[in-house]
Amino acid sequence: MNDLARFSINQMTVKQLSLPELVDACVRLGVPGIGLWREPVAAYGLEATAELVRNAGLTVTTLCRGGFFTTAGGLDDNRAAVDEAAALGTDTLVLVSGGLPPGGKDLPAARSLIADALTELAPYAASRGVRLAIEPLHPMYAADRCAVSTLDQALALAEPFPASQVGVVVDTYHIWWDDRAPAATARAGAQGRIHSFQLADWTTPLPAGVLTGRGQLGDGSIDLRAWRERVDAAGYTGPIEVELFNDGLWARDGLEVLEETARRYVRHAL
Amino acid sequence: MNDLARFSINQMTVKQLSLPELVDACVRLGVPGIGLWREPVAAYGLEATAELVRNAGLTVTTLCRGGFFTTAGGLDDNRAAVDEAAALGTDTLVLVSGGLPPGGKDLPAARSLIADALTELAPYAASRGVRLAIEPLHPMYAADRCAVSTLDQALALAEPFPASQVGVVVDTYHIWWDDRAPAATARAGAQGRIHSFQLADWTTPLPAGVLTGRGQLGDGSIDLRAWRERVDAAGYTGPIEVELFNDGLWARDGLEVLEETARRYVRHAL
Known part of the structure; x- marks a missing residue:
């Protein structure tokens, strides 16, 4: 099997590339899947993105992101995210659920708000052929981004x-x-x-704000191959998406970073 | 009961104060306990510190820290830490257990190294009248400081x-x-x-390196009173130590910070 058969590049990893540049690079390198983000898709145009990706024969593995259920008024925006996922032809909308409400200190209450919002959103998403994927975020984001900190909590x-x-x-x-x-x-x-199964490595020291320090595969402390094998053993056969937020990678040539990321994926995860 | 009867100030919270300044401030403000760190104690002198604190009638609630068991050659240094704790008259040595060995990716193996080291160190500490206190550190430190990330793991x-x-x-x-x-x-x-029971609040954004962003009590997302009540309900009746690593607090007048911290403790934790 082609080494990159399950590989998907999340567009944030190479956000310096425009959508046409990214799609062109994927085709040239034999990358079959891409994960998209709503903001760059909106900037390029939803229908134009869908057409660009479809014509190139790429699979949109995920759309990032819905969620932020713990602040008021988010449900309409989440329905729009579902519609965008459907228009892009992806079956998976990633949810970053939101942290504590302003001034809040009650994480269980925040998780209840998330559960309530899912009750509204899940049937709507299902009616559009879109699955919701709850992403537990590292506990260092519990206050301000995602009160869902563990896979156990996400599953619950x-x-x-x-x-x-x-x-x-x-x-x-x-x-x-x-x-x-x-x-x-x-x-x-x-x-x-x-x-969804996503890869990024853990490197230290973390940068200020801890948002843009996700390590290139192989640069950090995570046994990525063990995780790929574990997820495979759990019966997962879908795409493996690499999503890195990394100032150092963003400062480099995007095509070079994409090539490197594909090589690292083969070397450290397969 | 005196509001500050269980209050202890960890010296890192006001590291701008010399040991004599800190001890004097504690006496003036009615702070009965202090937590000490090995490095400033060594700089002032172990016996001199012990005498200073004893003469002031202060209780040394903890000594920070032993640990870092996952890198070679640490056991002698840990025995020295036990001896220093005994000399200072504290019954508790805090352990920050260490992260992954250099180049390592195996957290369970790191935890096994920690378990092995405890087997050596615990009887020695007991022979000196010192209890070891394993501190789980936030998961954001798992790679480089402490492979013990949860209270469950520490208890195990x-x-x-x-x-x-x-x-x-x-x-x-x-x-x-x-x-x-x-x-x-x-x-x-x-x-x-x-x-040991220690308080610090969680504030965002985190600073680069994520070591010096512990929030002043009441400034962040943690329901400190709920935690104090929970620990009390568990049967704990000992000191409540405030340990903040915070560049902003360190830049201010130390006495003012100590007064503020005591006030915040009464307001947010009692």
């Missing part, structure tokens, strides 16, 4: 819904430290709820 | 030993995000293994 939020409607994202960067994550991965796989 | 490492030899540190900054930490706190308390 997903389990009231059919697996075809709501599942989870397994992202090595966010869960690698968690001794309970391997068991949760097996459970998620057995339930058919691994809706 | 402590449980093979008598509670009088090895226990845990409950530090709100490190565990506030963890939905399993309340149950682990209750278990630790029931076992008599809460050997």
Whole structure:
């Protein structure tokens, strides 16, 4: 099998590339999948993006992102995100659920708000052929981005819904430290709820704001191959998406970074 | 009861104060306890520090820190830390256990190294009248500082030993995000293994390196009173130590920061 058969590049990894540049690079390098973000898609145009990707024969593995359910008024925007996912032809909308409400200190209450929002959003997404994928974010984001900090918590939020409607994202960067994550991965796989599998490495020191320090594959502390094998063993056969937010990578030539990322994927994850 | 009866100031919170300045400030403000660090103690002199603190009638609630068991050659230094704790008259040595060995990617193996080191160190500490207190550090430190990321993991490492030899540190900054930490706190308390209770608040954005962003009590996202009540409910009756690493606080007048910290403690934790 082609080494890159399951590889998908999340566009944030090479955000210095325009959508046409990215699509062209994927075609030239034999990268079959891309993960998209709403903002650059909107800037290029939703229909234009869908057509560009479709004509190139690429699979859109995920759209990032819906969520932020813990602040008021987000449901309309989440329905729009579902519609955009459907228009792009992807079956998976990634959810970053939101942190504490302003001034809040109650994480369980924030998770309840998230559960309530899913009850509204999941049937709507299902009606559009889109699965919701709850992404647990590293605990360092619990206050301001995502009150869902573990795969166990994400699964608990997903389990009231059919697996075809709501599942989870397994992202090595966010869960690698968690001794309970391997068991949760097996459970998620057995339930058919691994809706996305994403790779990034953990490097230190973290940059200020801790948003743009995700390491290139192989540069950090995560045994990426062990995680790929674990997710495979859980029954997952889908795309493997590489999503890096990294100032150093963004400062370089995008095509070079994409080539490097594909090489690192083969070397460290396959 | 005096509002500050259980209050202890960790000297890192006001590291701009010399040891005599800190001790004098504690006496003037009615602060009965201090947590000390090995480096400033060594700089002032171990015996001189012990005498200074003893003459002022202060209780040394903890000494920070032993640990870093995952890199070679640490055991002699840990025995020295135990000796220093005994000389200072504190019953508690805080352990920051160490992260991955250089180039390592195996967190369970790192935790095994920590367990092995405890087997050597705990009896020695007990022979000197010193309890070891394993501090789980926030998962953002798992790679480079502490492979023990949850209170559950810390307890699992402590449980093979008598509670009088090895226990845990409950530090709100490190565990506030963890939905399993309340149950682990209750278990630790029931076992008599809460050997230190420390407060710091969680504020964002985190600074580069994520070491010096611990928030002043009340400035962040942690329900500190709920944690104090939870730890009390677990049967803990000991000192409550405030340990903040914060560039902003360090830039201010140390006495003013100590006064503020005591006020915040009364307002947000009692």
